Amino acid sequence: MIDNLPDSSEVMPILVSSEQPTFVKTSKVEEVIKWALTYLNTGFPVHFRGPAGTGKTTLAMYIAGQIGRPVILIHGDEELTSSTLVGSETGFRHKKLVDNFIQSVLKSEEQITRDWIDNRLTVACRYGFTLVYDEFTRARPEANNVLLSILEEKILDLPAGRGENSHLGVHPEFRAIFTSNPADYAGVHAAQDALLDRMITINLGHYDEETETAITIKKSDISAQDAKKIVAIVRDLRETYNHNSIPTVRASIKIAKVLKTLNARASATDENFKKVCLDILSLETASPVPYGNRANHAAYDNKASKNFGENLPAGKAGKNGVKEKILSLIQKHTMGGRTYGI
Numbered sequence: 501m502i503d504n505l506p507d508s509s510e511v512m513p514i515l516v517s518s519e520q521p522t523f524v525k526t527s528k529v530e531e532v533i534k535w536a537l538t539y540l541n542t543g544f545p546v547h548f549r550g551p552a553g554t555g556k557t558t559l560a561m562y563i564a565g566q567i568g569r570p571v572i573l574i575h576g577d578e579e580l581t582s583s584t585l586v587g588s589e590t591g592f593r594h595k596k597l598v599d600n601f602i603q604s605v606l607k608s609e610e611q612i613t614r615d616w617i618d619n620r621l622t623v624a625c626r627y628g629f630t631l632v633y634d635e636f637t638r639a640r641p642e643a644n645n646v647l648l649s650i651l652e653e654k655i656l657d658l659p660a661g662r663g664e665n666s667h668l669g670v671h672p673e674f675r676a677i678f679t680s681n682p683a684d685y686a687g688v689h690a691a692q693d694a695l696l697d698r699m700i701t702i703n704l705g706h707y708d709e710e711t712e713t714a715i716t717i718k719k720s721d722i723s724a725q726d727a728k729k730i731v732a733i734v735r736d737l738r739e740t741y742n743h744n745s746i747p748t749v750r751a752s753i754k755i756a757k758v759l760k761t762l763n764a765r766a767s768a769t770d771e772n773f774k775k776v777c778l779d780i781l782s783l784e785t786a787s788p789v790p791y792g793n794r795a796n797h798a799a800y801d802n803k804a805s806k807n808f809g810e811n812l813p814a815g816k817a818g819k820n821g822v823k824e825k826i827l828s829l830i831q832k833h834t835m836g837g838r839t840y841g842i
């Protein structure tokens with residue numbers, strides 16, 4: 501049982517260890533952690549904002565582990581309502597007393613109470629757990645409104661008719677960490693100013709080369725030499741095509757893991773390596789819609805598969821352009837600077 505949380509609770513927090521052996525801490529990462537913990541310890545919610553693959557969720561969970569309290573994790577999505585956050589009435593409980601002591605008199609008393617189930621946000625506020633609200637801008641703003649008084653007045657307003665008090669004082673150890681991607685696909689709502697005003701936002705970009713390399717090594721167990729080459733290729737491609745959005749460190753991790761499985765080397769003379777890079781990087785790079793302007797996810801996917809490489813910067817567009825570029829970067833970063841013959 502966690503801190504008075506009843507065994508009957510429908511919500512079970514996650515116990516996150518402060519020791520996370522797969523978490524990479526370089527000086528850049530340490531710096532972000534230091535400030536985030538400073539703000540959280542001062543009592544302010546922290547919000548990590550940044551493009552896909554910049555380590556927001558990983559960082560939020562690591563920091564939650566450092567706080568040392570049980571963690572309630574919520575993923576924002578369109579379906580989330582304030583009752584899935586706060587709780588709801590689930591039905592009626594009947595309590596019937598029949599007094600048969602005097603046979604001739606039937607004493608009957610019926611009491612009806614409404615059953616209430618605390619949901620994740622209420623449990624976090626009540627017991628002082630750490631809330632990690634991942635991608636909170638994917639939920640509709642009206643669902644998130646309940647957070648306004650939690651973060652400012654430290655009061656959770658519960659729906660009327662809940663039985664006991666309709667206000668719950670937020671436990672002093674309650675902490676909140678939010679993440680969001682400001683330029684995600686459709687389905688993301690603009691973060692409300694009032695909510696943002698109550699948090700401290702830390703903007704995250706892609707990590708530096710040293711950190712991306714360390715993450716790639718940690719996640720795949722390949723050699724530092726190979727990891728450096730893969731990360732250099734991925735970063736170069738990211739700068740070239742996608743306004744610094746994709747491919748992310750996830751692509752480096754994927755390439756490195758497959759390389760490990762194949763027991764292959766990051767070399768331009770290794771056909772397997774070239775094939776894996778082309779498979780993983782071509783589609784990721786051939787974004788037909790510039791980053792930050794992906795109005796419709798479905799349309800994006802559709803277009804990506806049909807018009808591969810369309811809308812890339814002049815001179816770089818088209819399937820072959822992307823392929824040639826990837827091959828030239830493999831040559832450049834694995835063969836000491838010579839470029840592929842184009």
Ligand SMILES: Nc1ncnc2c1ncn2[C@@H]1O[C@H](COP(=O)(O)OP(=O)(O)OP(=O)(O)O)[C@@H](O)[C@H]1O
Binds near residue numbers: 553558749753
């Ligand atoms: N400090 C770190 N140590 C180890 N792995 C990391 C670290 N930061 C990020 N990663 C790894 O990099 C990848 C991307 O990180 P993460 O999922 O946290 O990014 P994100 O910003 O939340 O992305 P998205 O917006 O797509 O959800 C994951 O595979 C994650 O495990």
Ligand SMILES: [Mg+2]
Binds near residue numbers: 557558
């Ligand atoms: Mg994430």
